[in-house]
Amino acid sequence: MYEQENAELQASSAQATGLPLAVITVVVGLAVCFLLFRAQRWLSRRTHRTINTGLLFATLASLAALVWLVVALAGARADLLHATGHGSGPAQTLAEADITALQARGDETLNLISRSGDADFQQDFHTAQSRLSSLLNSASAQSAADGAAPIAAAGHAATAWFAVNQRAQKLDAVYDYGAETQLEIGSGPGTAGTLFGQLESNINAAISADQSVFAANAADGADALTGLEAGIAVLALVMAIGCAWGLTRRLAEYR
Numbered sequence: 001m002y003e004q005e006n007a008e009l010q011a012s013s014a015q016a017t018g019l020p021l022a023v024i025t026v027v028v029g030l031a032v033c034f035l036l037f038r039a040q041r042w043l044s045r046r047t048h049r050t051i052n053t054g055l056l057f058a059t060l061a062s063l064a065a066l067v068w069l070v071v072a073l074a075g076a077r078a079d080l081l082h083a084t085g086h087g088s089g090p091a092q093t094l095a096e097a098d099i100t101a102l103q104a105r106g107d108e109t110l111n112l113i114s115r116s117g118d119a120d121f122q123q124d125f126h127t128a129q130s131r132l133s134s135l136l137n138s139a140s141a142q143s144a145a146d147g148a149a150p151i152a153a154a155g156h157a158a159t160a161w162f163a164v165n166q167r168a169q170k171l172d173a174v175y176d177y178g179a180e181t182q183l184e185i186g187s188g189p190g191t192a193g194t195l196f197g198q199l200e201s202n203i204n205a206a207i208s209a210d211q212s213v214f215a216a217n218a219a220d221g222a223d224a225l226t227g228l229e230a231g232i233a234v235l236a237l238v239m240a241i242g243c244a245w246g247l248t249r250r251l252a253e254y255r
Contacts, residue, residue, distance in 0.1 A: 002099070006092060013084050022073045029066035036062055036243075043246075054246020058239040065235040072228045079221035087214025090142035094151070094207045097135035101158070101203065104128035105196050108165060112184050122169065129162055139206065147209035154202035161195035168192065 036059040043052050104125050111121035136158065140151045164183060171180040184192045 002095060006095075009088060013080065013088070022077070025073075026066070026070060029062065029069060032239075033059065033062045033066060036239075052246040052249075054242045054244070054249060056242075056246075058242030058246065061235045061238040061242060065232050065239075068228065068231060068235075072224050075224035076221040079217045079224060083214045083217035083221065086142060086144040087210050087212075087217060090139045090144075090147060091207050091210040091214065093135055093139040093142065094147075094203055094210065097132055097139060097154075098200065098203045098207070100128050100132045100135060101196070101199055104132060108168075108184060108192060112168075112181060125165065129165075132158060143206065143210055144213045146213065147206045150202045150205035150209060154199050154206060157195050157199040157202060160190075161192055161199060164190065164192045164195060 036055055040052050040055045040059070043055070107121040107125040107128060111125065114121060133155075136151060136155050140148060140155070143151055168180045168183045171177075171183065182188075182191070187193060
């Protein structure tokens with residue numbers, strides 16, 4: 001479910017922040033402005049009139065539409081990139097860290113249960129430990145200010161948890177299973193279970209903070225496009241009316 005939802009988010013984000021369609025739209029807008037300019041130059045030479053009022057209004061409407069489009073698309077894209085880079089991006093990394101922490105906790109508990117056999121759950125714990133530390137560091141570098149504090153707290157809890165696990169392994173080596181069991185699954189302060197709970201709580205708090213950053217910036221990106229569709233339609237209508245008026249005024253002179 002996590003991989004499916006994340007793939008859908010990445011696909012939607014890539015579509016929203018992609019440049020090809022925006023570039024094509026801007027190029028078409030520039031082409032329209034150029035054609036209107038050339039039309040006025042041609043009419044000026046043919047009719048010996050400096051300004052065609054209708055085409056001038058059409059050109060101004062075209063320029064206004066183009067500037068509005070560029071500013072709106074640039075603003076929306078910047079907001080969405082910020083939402084992805086400092087919101088959904090670190091949240092994704094933290095979600096992977098949460099999964100890794102759960103795997104490490106499972107390996108730790110299974111290692112406590114398994115007193116014999118070929119399975120080496122402690123080795124798996126060390127692998128997850130290394131990955132968890134790397135993911136937390138990566139999330140800290142990506143996350144916005146609101147998510148930095150809980151990520152730092154999660155890192156401290158993880159370090160303390162790893163230290164407790166090492167102590168538990170020393171107890172395991174001398175067959176002090178009672179003390180090892182209490183240290184790993186006990187509910188008192190400083191136990192592995194308590195520290196793991198703190199780690200989980202801080203990761204979830206950081207994910208919530210990053211999700212808030214994503215939601216806020218995505219909303220800003222959507223707001224940047226407010227009225228754009230209707231505004232472009234109105235300006236296009238002004239362009240059409242201006243062109244029709246400007247050309248009919250010149251044609252009327254030959255009647």
